[in-house]
Amino acid sequence: MAETTLEHAAPVAPRPPGLRGIAADWSSDQRAFKNVSWGKAMMWIFLLSDTFIFGCFLLSYMTARMSTTVPWPNPSEVFALHLFGSDIPLILIAIMTFVLISSSGTMAMAVNFGYRHDRRKTAVLMLVTAALGATFVGMQAFEWTKLITEGVRPWGNPWGAVQFGSSFFMITGFHGTHVTIGVIFLLITARKVWRGDFEAGARGFFTSRRGQYESVEIMGLYWHFVDLVWVFIFAFFYLW
Amino acid sequence: MVDVTPHGADFIPAAEVAEVELYHPHSWWTRYVFSQDAKVIAIQYAGTALSIGLVALVLSWLMRLKLGFPDTFASISPDMYYQFMTMHGMIMVIYLLTALFLGGFGNYLIPLMVGARDMVFPYVNMLSYWIYLLAVLVLVGSFFAPGGPTGAGWTLYPPQAITSGTPGGQDWGIILMLVSLILFIIGFTMGGLNYVVTVLQGRTRGMTLMRLPLTVWGIFTATVMALLAFPALFVACVMMLFDRAIGSSFFMPAIVEMGANPLPHDGGSPIMFQHLFWFFGHPEVYIVALPAFGIVSDLISTHARKNIFGYRMMVWAIVSIGALSFVVWAHHMYVSGMHPYFGFFFATTTLIIAIPTAIKVYNWVLTLWRGDIHLTIPMLFALSFIVTFVNGGLTGLFLGNVVVDVPLSDTMFVVAHFHMVMGVAPIMVVFGAIYHWYPKITGRMLNEAMGRFHFWVTFIGTYLIFFPMHYVGLVGVPRRYPELGDTAFVPPSVHTLNAFITVAALVVGFAQMVFLFNLLWSIRHGRPAGDNPWRATTLEWQTAGTPPPHGNFGKELPVVYRWAYDYSVPGAPEDFIAQNDPRPLTQGGPA
Numbered sequence: 001m002a003e004t005t006l007e008h009a010a011p012v013a014p015r016p017p018g019l020r021g022i023a024a025d026w027s028s029d030q031r032a033f034k035n036v037s038w039g040k041a042m043m044w045i046f047l048l049s050d051t052f053i054f055g056c057f058l059l060s061y062m063t064a065r066m067s068t069t070v071p072w073p074n075p076s077e078v079f080a081l082h083l084f085g086s087d088i089p090l091i092l093i094a095i096m097t098f099v100l101i102s103s104s105g106t107m108a109m110a111v112n113f114g115y116r117h118d119r120r121k122t123a124v125l126m127l128v129t130a131a132l133g134a135t136f137v138g139m140q141a142f143e144w145t146k147l148i149t150e151g152v153r154p155w156g157n158p159w160g161a162v163q164f165g166s167s168f169f170m171i172t173g174f175h176g177t178h179v180t181i182g183v184i185f186l187l188i189t190a191r192k193v194w195r196g197d198f199e200a201g202a203r204g205f206f207t208s209r210r211g212q213y214e215s216v217e218i219m220g221l222y223w224h225f226v227d228l229v230w231v232f233i234f235a236f237f238y239l240w
Numbered sequence: 241m242v243d244v245t246p247h248g249a250d251f252i253p254a255a256e257v258a259e260v261e262l263y264h265p266h267s268w269w270t271r272y273v274f275s276q277d278a279k280v281i282a283i284q285y286a287g288t289a290l291s292i293g294l295v296a297l298v299l300s301w302l303m304r305l306k307l308g309f310p311d312t313f314a315s316i317s318p319d320m321y322y323q324f325m326t327m328h329g330m331i332m333v334i335y336l337l338t339a340l341f342l343g344g345f346g347n348y349l350i351p352l353m354v355g356a357r358d359m360v361f362p363y364v365n366m367l368s369y370w371i372y373l374l375a376v377l378v379l380v381g382s383f384f385a386p387g388g389p390t391g392a393g394w395t396l397y398p399p400q401a402i403t404s405g406t407p408g409g410q411d412w413g414i415i416l417m418l419v420s421l422i423l424f425i426i427g428f429t430m431g432g433l434n435y436v437v438t439v440l441q442g443r444t445r446g447m448t449l450m451r452l453p454l455t456v457w458g459i460f461t462a463t464v465m466a467l468l469a470f471p472a473l474f475v476a477c478v479m480m481l482f483d484r485a486i487g488s489s490f491f492m493p494a495i496v497e498m499g500a501n502p503l504p505h506d507g508g509s510p511i512m513f514q515h516l517f518w519f520f521g522h523p524e525v526y527i528v529a530l531p532a533f534g535i536v537s538d539l540i541s542t543h544a545r546k547n548i549f550g551y552r553m554m555v556w557a558i559v560s561i562g563a564l565s566f567v568v569w570a571h572h573m574y575v576s577g578m579h580p581y582f583g584f585f586f587a588t589t590t591l592i593i594a595i596p597t598a599i600k601v602y603n604w605v606l607t608l609w610r611g612d613i614h615l616t617i618p619m620l621f622a623l624s625f626i627v628t629f630v631n632g633g634l635t636g637l638f639l640g641n642v643v644v645d646v647p648l649s650d651t652m653f654v655v656a657h658f659h660m661v662m663g664v665a666p667i668m669v670v671f672g673a674i675y676h677w678y679p680k681i682t683g684r685m686l687n688e689a690m691g692r693f694h695f696w697v698t699f700i701g702t703y704l705i706f707f708p709m710h711y712v713g714l715v716g717v718p719r720r721y722p723e724l725g726d727t728a729f730v731p732p733s734v735h736t737l738n739a740f741i742t743v744a745a746l747v748v749g750f751a752q753m754v755f756l757f758n759l760l761w762s763i764r765h766g767r768p769a770g771d772n773p774w775r776a777t778t779l780e781w782q783t784a785g786t787p788p789p790h791g792n793f794g795k796e797l798p799v800v801y802r803w804a805y806d807y808s809v810p811g812a813p814e815d816f817i818a819q820n821d822p823r824p825l826t827q828g829g830p831a
Contacts, residue, residue, distance in 0.1 A: 029448045029800070030256045032440045038360040042437045045467065049429060052471035056516060060475060063512050064490065070507065155487040155504060162506050166488030170478070207363040208263050 043218045047225045054229050057171050058236055064163040065240070073159035075238050078147070093238050096139045097230065100179075103132035104227045107220045114216035119193055122216060126190035129223065133183040140176050144169070168237065175233055178226045182219075189219050252799055253445050260357050262791055274370075276362035277790055281369050282347035283681070286340055288369075292376050293336035294756070299324040301749055308742025310723035319407040321722035322391030327383075329394025330417070333524065334424060335376055337666055341531040342428070342466065343372060345673060346435045346459045348681065352780035353456050355444025355798050355820075357791045359434040368434070371427030378420040387411025393720065395517060398491040398510050402484040405498055414484055418477045425470045425477075435463045444779075446800035450555070451819070453778045453804040454548065457555050458534020461562045462527045468566070469523035476516035483508070514576055518569035525662050526565040530558055532669035533600055536622045538804070539672050540604055542776045543619035544611030545815050547805035550603045557596035557603075564593045574642050575649045583642040590640035594633070601630060612808060612815070616774075617691040621672030624699045625665050632661025635710065650720075653713025656706045664702045671698070671755070678759075679773045683786045684766030690758040694751050701748035708737045775816050778804050782818050 015021040015034070026032050033041060065072055076089035083091065110125035147168070151158045154166040192198060192211055201210035265271035275281060303324045306316040316324075347365070351358050359365045382389040391407030392400060392414060404410040408417070439452070439460045452460075479490040483505070491513040492505030541548040548554060570578060570586040604626055613619065635657040639645045648654060671694070678686050712734055717724065724730050724738075772781040784794035798820035806817035817823075 027448055027450065029253055029446050029451075030441075030443050032449065034256075036441065038437055038441055041441050042361065042433050045436055046429070046433055049433075049467040049471060052468050053474055056472050056475035056519075060479065060490065060512060060516065063509065064507075067509060068507055154482060155489065162489050163508070166482060166490060170482060170488075174478075207361075209261060 037214060039214060039218050040221070043221045047221065050225070051229075054174075054232070057174060058232060061163075061167040061171060062236065064167060065161070068161040068163060071160040073157060073161070073164050075240070078152075078159065079143075079238060090238055092139060092143055093234065096136055096143075097234055099132050099139070100136045100227050100230055103129045103136070104224050106132065107223045111217045111220045114193070114198075114213045117199065117213065119196060119199070122213075123190045123194040126186050126193065126216070126219075130183045130186040130190065133179050133186065133223075137176055137179050137183070140172060144172075171233060171237065175226070175229060178229070182223050182226055185219060186223070189215055255445055257442065259797075260360075262357055263362055264790070274366060276358070276366045278347045278351050278359045278362065278365060279681075279788065279792075281365055282344050284369050285343035285347060285372065286345075288373055288376055289336050289340040289344060290756070292331055292380070293340075294752075295380075296328045296331035296336060297749055297752060299328040299331075301746060303328065304742040304745040306722050308739040310725075316722070318722045319391055320388075322393070322720075323389050323407050323413075325720070326391050326394055326396075326417075327379075327389050331379070332663065333394065333528070334421070335379065337528045337662075337670075338428070338466070338524070339372060339424075340670060341528060341666070342435065342459060342463055343369065343431055345455075345531060345535065345677075346463065347431070348677070349455055349780060350435055350438050350459060351442075352783065352788060352792055353453050353778055354439060354442065355447050355779050355793070355800060356438055356442045357793070357797070360437045360442050361434055364430045365434045368427050368431035371423055371430065375420045375423035375427060378416055378423060382408070382413050382416035382420070385412035385416055387413055390414040390417045392417075395514075395521070396480070397517075398480060398483065398508075398513050399493065399495055399505075402480065402492070403495070403497050403503070404501075415481065418481045418484075421477045422474060422481075425474045428466060428470060432463045432467045435459065436467065444797045444800060447819075450552065451800055451803045454534040454537035454551070454554055454558070455531070455778075456534070457558050458530040458532070458537075461558050462530040465523045465530070465562050465565065466527045469520045469527065471520075472516045473520035476513055476520070479516075480513065511573075511576055514573050515569070518572045519566075521572060522569040523562075523565045525658075526561055528662055528666050530562060532625065532666040533558060533561075535673045536625050536669050537600075537604065537607075538778070539618050539622040539669075539676055540607050541805050541807060542676075542774050543616050543622070544608050544613045545807045546607055546611035547807055548603065549606040549609075550599070551803065551805065553599055554603055557599045560596045561593060564589060564596070568593065571640055571645070574645045587640055587642050591637065594637060597633060601626065601633075616675075617686070617688070617695055618672040618676035618774075620692075620695045620699075621668045621675065624695070625668040625672065628660055628668060628702070629665040632657055632659075632665055636661055648713065650718050651713035652709050652717050652719050655719050656709035656713055659706050659709075664706065668699070671695070674759070676774065677780075678762070679769030679786070680780055680783075681787055682763050682766070683769055684762050684764075685769045685773060686762045686766060687758050690754055690761075694755045694758065697751035698748055701744050701751065704744040705741050705748065708741055712737055712741075775814070777806055777816050777818050779819055782820055 015024050025034055028034075077087070079093055080087040080089045081091050082088075106125050106129045110122050110129060113121040113125060147165075152165045152168070154169055156162045157165045192202075193213075193216065195202075197211045198213045198215065201212065203210055263276045265275065265277075270276075272280065275284075302313075302316060303321060305313045306321050347359070350356075379389075385408075387408050388411070389408055390396070390401065390413035392402075392409065396414070396417070400406050400409070402409050402414055406414075408414050439456060443452075479488075482488040483490055483492050487504055489505040489508040491510050492503065492508040493510065494502075494506045496502050537548055537554060568586055568590045570582060571590045574583060574586075608623075635653070639648060639654065639657055675686055675691055678684075713719075715731065715734060716729055717734055724734070769786065771783070771786050774781070779798055779800070780788070782798060783789075783792060799822070800819045801822050802817060802819055804819055806812075806819075808815045809817055
């Protein structure tokens, strides 16, 4: 990400608070969002677009679930694990959710240490975040395997509406893909932090722009978004 | 003169954004092929879009030949007709118009008009083009796949889109179509993020949002809409791909195919696809129309040598049309059936859109009023846009009402309506814009004689094609029928009209060949244009050279002192004042 804020620029005049400030920003020149770099603005707008994708997926699933004329499989039974001699509903999902939300915590800490230019702690915390993300994907793979062995397919399942399997695989798969992509980019960014690329302003292999610690925060925006989406999937798919 | 910034013309704000380090190409490959320069990417986008658009044009001739002379062209089977129709519609709407307005004009004009060196993320911008090209290649590939391209109609409605009665339904056609659309959306998102962030965060000093040329406003708003509307199409494509490829039942109800063969689907909802598709599909109309609105505003103002009438109103009209277009989608589904209150709601919102649209039309006309109108080729196209757009818009008012739409929906009237309003009208702006900016892109003017021939044949010809089509529709001729045969309710005059329309379509098609030839011929043989042949105010005409060099502007980025529409200012020595002209009107400068 290029440095988009001038280091030696004249300080921006203080803006009036509240709505007048927003109006002042939007009627000013150069930038509508003062002190927001290009990279961050781009990630926010991308996340807005991605919100619409997940929104469409979830709305379609809810439409299918509400309009089906055959019973919808009961989530507390389908997603139960048989542990210690009894069926515990939603135990796996509870652990997965805990893991993913914890990873948001480590990500936030990584961003904090990134801005303090603490290379080692930033990289370690990003690696922990990546490990928690990978754990989440692993548990999702376990859940998929369990459901597939029980006979759930995109075209049918033993308990009811055929849309159950297809919606489940599609939505959790799309989310899992997001987590996987996040893990890959976490590893790449952690490596750059570890090597000191952001200290030295080393140029990106593809973009040839100087790296900087802001990449950690932009990575964090994406990661928190993926977590937030999971909360909605959890609520609408498993708790409904 | 209206300037909507709080400071006087002599105020120069401090730079907030550092000079961008541009990627400098090292070889022929990185300069002309894998270029990160928005201007090169724009030309790549435009070239690809025009090439695939040529395919769609040829397909329309084949369709017209079948409709006009069904006996002579008996070799064009109904299946082929449906394939031509589907590909023609999909290519024209998405791969030509969307890609050309946003990827082509957006890439070329946004950085130049807002005074930036390039897009904010040139590498992502480059990827955007290559993924778009891949999408186009997949689409072209479907012509050569077993079973040919899909013939599902450009709306791809299930269940018929993936059943074996439809061409490509159980072959490769529909799969390649869906994959191509998914690729297009991914590629577009990469470019779209660039356009939006460049307009919001990458402007030069003095360029406030309310000093932007309306071209940028149109492209910007359309891009925001596309980033919010394409997700619905993306989801619909993924779900239909699953239905077709792995047998899920999102859109497929329990259904018997070809009267005998029950399909392994159960409980899906075809209507859900229609909702997803049109939640994309209606904004898509305005994704194509808004850049056209913006560009035509600039063309009219420049060539009538007069400031645009009601600039702020024009901006708010663009923004409110963009917002309203997200709550009208079900007016495409009146015949699918819905609760009467929903029909009432969607008819009302649809008709409300007429208000900001009418504001824009009035403002264009009032800009012309007592202007110093130069009937240059771009101006001719801009004027023809207004006429055509009003024509197509008025029939839109008919079709927006449920009771009028239901009998007309499946007739040629609808075909005539949307070709007028979102086919011919935006294409007129595309032509006008090419004639207007070609001198900046190549340094040479397009040939005048060929241009005027192209304009008059296209303008009159499209009216000869689509005006009679309204009557054909009103007598009840259904659309989507490759031939009418001996049908009792179709009078013989319809067959005559159909043949006439076909001949007109072929003539118009020939004129487009002249245009394409002109594009190539004038690169070498056109009259040298100079830096600012139209004496226009906006920043792209004030660059250090023509065509603009890498980095667009010389050592210093321009500073903007005024809005984009200072034409014929009383007392000024020339009849235009460039946006970066620092001379204040009161101190012996231009005033």
